[in-house]
Amino acid sequence: MVIGSGPIVIGQAAEFDYAGTQACQALREEGVSVVLVNSNPATIMTDVETADAVYIEPLTVSFVEQVIAKERPDGLLPSLGGQTGLNMAYRLAEAGILDKYNVELLGTPLESIKKAEDRDLFKETMKRLNQPVPESAIVVSMEEAKAFRDQIGYPLIIRPAYTLGGTGGGIAYNDKQLEQFVRSGLDRSLIHQILLERYLNGWKEVEYEVMRDGNDTCITICNMENFDPMGVHTGDSIVVAPSQTLSDKEYQMLRSASLEIIRGLGIEGGCNVQLALDPKSPQYYVIEVNPRVSRSSALASKATGYPIARVSAKIAIGFHLDEIPNAVTQKTLACFEPALDYCVVKIPRWPFDKFTTSDRRVTTQMKATGEVMSIDRSFESALMKALRSLEIGVYGLRSKGVGLLTEMEIEEKLRVPTDERIFIIAEAFRRGMMIEEVHDLTKVDCWFLQKIWHLIEMEQQLRNKPLDEFTPDLMRKAKKLGFNDHHLGELIGVKEPEIRARRKAMGIAPVYKMVDTCAGEFEAQTPYYYSCYETESE
Amino acid sequence: MKALLILSDGTFFEGTNIGVAGTTTGEVVFNTSMTGYQEILTDPSYAGQIVALTYPLIGNYGINDDDNESINPQVAGFIVKEMCENPSNYRSDAAGDDYLKQYNIVGIQGIDVRALVKNLRDHGVMLGMVTTEHTVEEGLAILHNLPDYDSGAYARQVTTPRPYQWQQGEALKVQENKADNAPLHHTATAPPDQWEMPLEAGGRVVVLDYGTKFNILRSLRDRGLEVIVLPCTATPEEILQWQPDGILLSNGPGDPKALDEEVKNIQSLQQQNPNLPMFGICLGHQILGRAMGGETFKLKFGHRGANHPVKDLTTGKVHITTQNHGYAVQADSLPDDVEVTHLNLNDNTVEGLRHREKPVFSVQYHPEASPGPKDNAYLFDRFADLVKKKTEYP
Numbered sequence: 001m002v003i004g005s006g007p008i009v010i011g012q013a014a015e016f017d018y019a020g021t022q023a024c025q026a027l028r029e030e031g032v033s034v035v036l037v038n039s040n041p042a043t044i045m046t047d048v049e050t051a052d053a054v055y056i057e058p059l060t061v062s063f064v065e066q067v068i069a070k071e072r073p074d075g076l077l078p079s080l081g082g083q084t085g086l087n088m089a090y091r092l093a094e095a096g097i098l099d100k101y102n103v104e105l106l107g108t109p110l111e112s113i114k115k116a117e118d119r120d121l122f123k124e125t126m127k128r129l130n131q132p133v134p135e136s137a138i139v140v141s142m143e144e145a146k147a148f149r150d151q152i153g154y155p156l157i158i159r160p161a162y163t164l165g166g167t168g169g170g171i172a173y174n175d176k177q178l179e180q181f182v183r184s185g186l187d188r189s190l191i192h193q194i195l196l197e198r199y200l201n202g203w204k205e206v207e208y209e210v211m212r213d214g215n216d217t218c219i220t221i222c223n224m225e226n227f228d229p230m231g232v233h234t235g236d237s238i239v240v241a242p243s244q245t246l247s248d249k250e251y252q253m254l255r256s257a258s259l260e261i262i263r264g265l266g267i268e269g270g271c272n273v274q275l276a277l278d279p280k281s282p283q284y285y286v287i288e289v290n291p292r293v294s295r296s297s298a299l300a301s302k303a304t305g306y307p308i309a310r311v312s313a314k315i316a317i318g319f320h321l322d323e324i325p326n327a328v329t330q331k332t333l334a335c336f337e338p339a340l341d342y343c344v345v346k347i348p349r350w351p352f353d354k355f356t357t358s359d360r361r362v363t364t365q366m367k368a369t370g371e372v373m374s375i376d377r378s379f380e381s382a383l384m385k386a387l388r389s390l391e392i393g394v395y396g397l398r399s400k401g402v403g404l405l406t407e408m409e410i411e412e413k414l415r416v417p418t419d420e421r422i423f424i425i426a427e428a429f430r431r432g433m434m435i436e437e438v439h440d441l442t443k444v445d446c447w448f449l450q451k452i453w454h455l456i457e458m459e460q461q462l463r464n465k466p467l468d469e470f471t472p473d474l475m476r477k478a479k480k481l482g483f484n485d486h487h488l489g490e491l492i493g494v495k496e497p498e499i500r501a502r503r504k505a506m507g508i509a510p511v512y513k514m515v516d517t518c519a520g521e522f523e524a525q526t527p528y529y530y531s532c533y534e535t536e537s538e
Numbered sequence: 539m540k541a542l543l544i545l546s547d548g549t550f551f552e553g554t555n556i557g558v559a560g561t562t563t564g565e566v567v568f569n570t571s572m573t574g575y576q577e578i579l580t581d582p583s584y585a586g587q588i589v590a591l592t593y594p595l596i597g598n599y600g601i602n603d604d605d606n607e608s609i610n611p612q613v614a615g616f617i618v619k620e621m622c623e624n625p626s627n628y629r630s631d632a633a634g635d636d637y638l639k640q641y642n643i644v645g646i647q648g649i650d651v652r653a654l655v656k657n658l659r660d661h662g663v664m665l666g667m668v669t670t671e672h673t674v675e676e677g678l679a680i681l682h683n684l685p686d687y688d689s690g691a692y693a694r695q696v697t698t699p700r701p702y703q704w705q706q707g708e709a710l711k712v713q714e715n716k717a718d719n720a721p722l723h724h725t726a727t728a729p730p731d732q733w734e735m736p737l738e739a740g741g742r743v744v745v746l747d748y749g750t751k752f753n754i755l756r757s758l759r760d761r762g763l764e765v766i767v768l769p770c771t772a773t774p775e776e777i778l779q780w781q782p783d784g785i786l787l788s789n790g791p792g793d794p795k796a797l798d799e800e801v802k803n804i805q806s807l808q809q810q811n812p813n814l815p816m817f818g819i820c821l822g823h824q825i826l827g828r829a830m831g832g833e834t835f836k837l838k839f840g841h842r843g844a845n846h847p848v849k850d851l852t853t854g855k856v857h858i859t860t861q862n863h864g865y866a867v868q869a870d871s872l873p874d875d876v877e878v879t880h881l882n883l884n885d886n887t888v889e890g891l892r893h894r895e896k897p898v899f900s901v902q903y904h905p906e907a908s909p910g911p912k913d914n915a916y917l918f919d920r921f922a923d924l925v926k927k928k929t930e931y932p
């Protein structure tokens with residue numbers, strides 16, 4: 001039996017439907033008959049052909065019990081239905097229903113899931129594994145606060161417990177601020193208590209998607225680097241895969257940590273580990289672990305061609321990674337680490353066009369309701385593709401209205417991230433701001449800023465260029481950087497068809513390359529493709 | 539400046555020059571690691587080879603002093619899709635292009651690297667040329683007159699000219715080192731009879747340097763072993779006068795068939811001292827395989843990357859490994875007293891051996907990683923335990 005994720009809510013994309021459907025197919029391939037329960041009929045997984053029996057019923061203990069009583073499944077796979085599926089499994093286990101009907105819980109044991117999800121247990125487990133988590137302390141007095149400061153230093157984030165809207169807290173960089181925030185925090189907290197935590201301002205946020213099987217074989221599927229540093233929820237951040245600014249030493253340090261964690265937790269299947277990395281030292285912290293298929297694993301699957309949900313389902317019914325074929329090459333095995341030979345960019349899609357009055361700041365609580373992902377040979381062109389795919393009426397790095405902002409407003413919007421920040425960064429460069437200045441305000445790594453600067457440099461070179469000065473060399477450069485025909489037309493003031501005709505007359509056309517999990521090392525049987533301006537089409 | 543990559547089968551690619559202008563030739567190979575270009579550039583196993591990286595964005599985090607695997611870049615040439623001009627990382631001291639220029643490496647960027655990789659995958663590795671000077675016709679004429687890559691005894695070119703002791707933690711001062719081309723941060727060593735005994739008596743390992751990566755030396759030193767590095771041509775007598783507690787046969791470039799002398803030296807070393815622990819890595823594994831009576835053969839396009847699954851047949855566990863080799867040991871050529879312990883899950887080639895009675899084992903992959911996963915460092919523990927006589931073999 002597979003439990004679906006129920007209704008789609010803000011903070012989720014359709015990733016669990018995607019994962020659940022893949023898992024049902026993977027199980028049926030092995031001759032397992034699949035019973036699916038989900039309360040949401042508007043999904044692919046509830047299509048009649050996905051499972052052997054589909055129940056569209058409320059996800060409550062009593063309804064699910066009736067399905068179990070009727071279908072008498074041998075096993076329950078809860079880790080593919082997001083938090084909803086996991087919670088349901090908990091409640092069924094606690095209510096004794098799994099024991100009563102002799103249903104085996106498949107995949108990661110509930111104990112392991114608890115260790116990842118319960119804050120205290122998680123901290124304890126990380127401590128046992130020698131993995132650093134950001135230091136924090138609950139304090140009730142100025143003395144305790146100062147003692148904590150003496151231990152770990154500045155900056156510190158101060159969060160009063162039980163206040164309305166988190167008032168009274170703040171970020172302290174020095175003694176004066178600490179005293180001020182601790183005093184006001186303690187005053188305003190209804191229970192006279194505050195949480196102090198190391199503030200990882202400007203740290204890189206990096207994620208690893210890892211897998212483990214019952215034989216304790218552990219592999220990394222993909223790592224991803226957030227464009228936005230710590231402080232923006234990874235679901236609200238532009239994300240690039242693989243990481244771009246990490247040396248091999250840093251990459252491997254975080255990879256080893258992630259594998260240590262999946263081993264230590266005893267997870268069987270996929271797992272997502274989020275880490276913060278100091279941009280100026282090898283220090284890192286483990287931020288969060290998702291012991292199940294998640295939004296990030298859906299992204300990682302599509303970014304690499306490695307079907308995480310599918311392989312997780314096979315692991316849950318007892319297969320080892322070296323017994324599962326690689327679905328793309330069909331010759332090699334699922335036991336390897338995908339090698340990418342392209343750059344992947346994800347941009348969140350926010351619903352602010354529908355909720356026009358809502359607060360557009362992006363913070364630690366996810367606001368996006370979807371995301372787009374693009375693939376290309378360079379970061380620039382992947383970014384431009386993704387921006388166009390957002391369907392918010394932009395064709396590149398210019399969005400309506402940014403041109404009207406004052407310098408002051410630009411600086412403010414660079415400092416406080418919103419859904420528009422990528423466009424604001426571009427506008428800042430248009431107005432001659434330096435990369436270092438933008439970095440100081442945004443803390444976005446200079447590598448990313450350099451690329452955006454590069455795009456703006458090209459944009460300015462192209463602007464108002466007479467069509468007949470458009471040499472093949474310039475056209476090729478512009479296409480390789482991801483300027484589409486419409487955008488080029490806008491920049492030089494002609495219609496899209498004219499640009500297209502000129503481009504085609506120059507013989508410049510995209511080719512299509514494979515996503516094959518192995519960077520071309522092996523022949524692919526069922527790859528998918530992305531467009532790019534290269535020479536050989538596959 | 540424009541540059542050409544010309545392959546001996548007549549295929550050519552037009553791109554732009556990185557590093558210095560000029561002409562270079564070598565065997566063209568590809569590596570699928572997504573990070574670790576500096577470690578790859580400085581890995582002596584790439585001597586005589588022009589290396590293409592499949593990940594398209596290279597140089598993003600620059601070049602630093604700590605990530606070198608030898609004192610200089612070792613590749614014959616370098617092929618990337620895009621070399622980053624403005625690296626971003628707190629450890630970065632130089633941009634990739636400047637680094638290549640500093641060491642006179644000819645490279646090319648902007649070509650369709652994936653098309654190149656598919657050609658090598660389908661037709662096998664071949665000789666090639668990166669040039670800013672020659673036409674395709676001229677290039678092909680030169681390539682067709684070059685000796686086979688397989689015939690070169692590259693290990694003898696990259697090995698240390700004289701013995702040295704590896705010291706950890708000293709900064710690399712590459713510049714001052716030009717004089718005799720020996721790594722300066724290794725202390726120059728006196729002959730063994732004038733040798734000051736080391737402070738710790740944890741065990742002394744002689745590393746036979748067929749082109750060793752620094753991280754092998756670091757990994758041994760990290761385990762409290764004293765590390766003496768000898769030229770790959772060292773005779774058994776020269777090796778034994780150092781009174782080693784263990785021998786490490788390092789990685790290195792080229793075909794083991796071109797190193798008959800070295801193979802014979804290992805054979806006679808084993809005859810003279812059958813209980814001496816030996817650990818072979820990569821080329822060292824192939825030399826050990828040949829010394830114990832096995833054969834080696836050339837792979838079509840080799841294994842170069844950081845994602846190869848290897849199964850340890852003794853435990854049933856699978857490990858992700860770093861690989862960089864163009865040759866392999868032939869399983870059915872091995873005598874009965876040698877056991878295959880590891881297999882590559884992609885193509886079932888031999889990845890590890892051990893002698894059934896003697897304390898001798900070897901792996902085809904790189905437990906020292908750098909670049910790549912650190913999952914296999916346990917092999918150094920195993921060797922260190924043998925050297926320190928903590929464990930009995932087998």
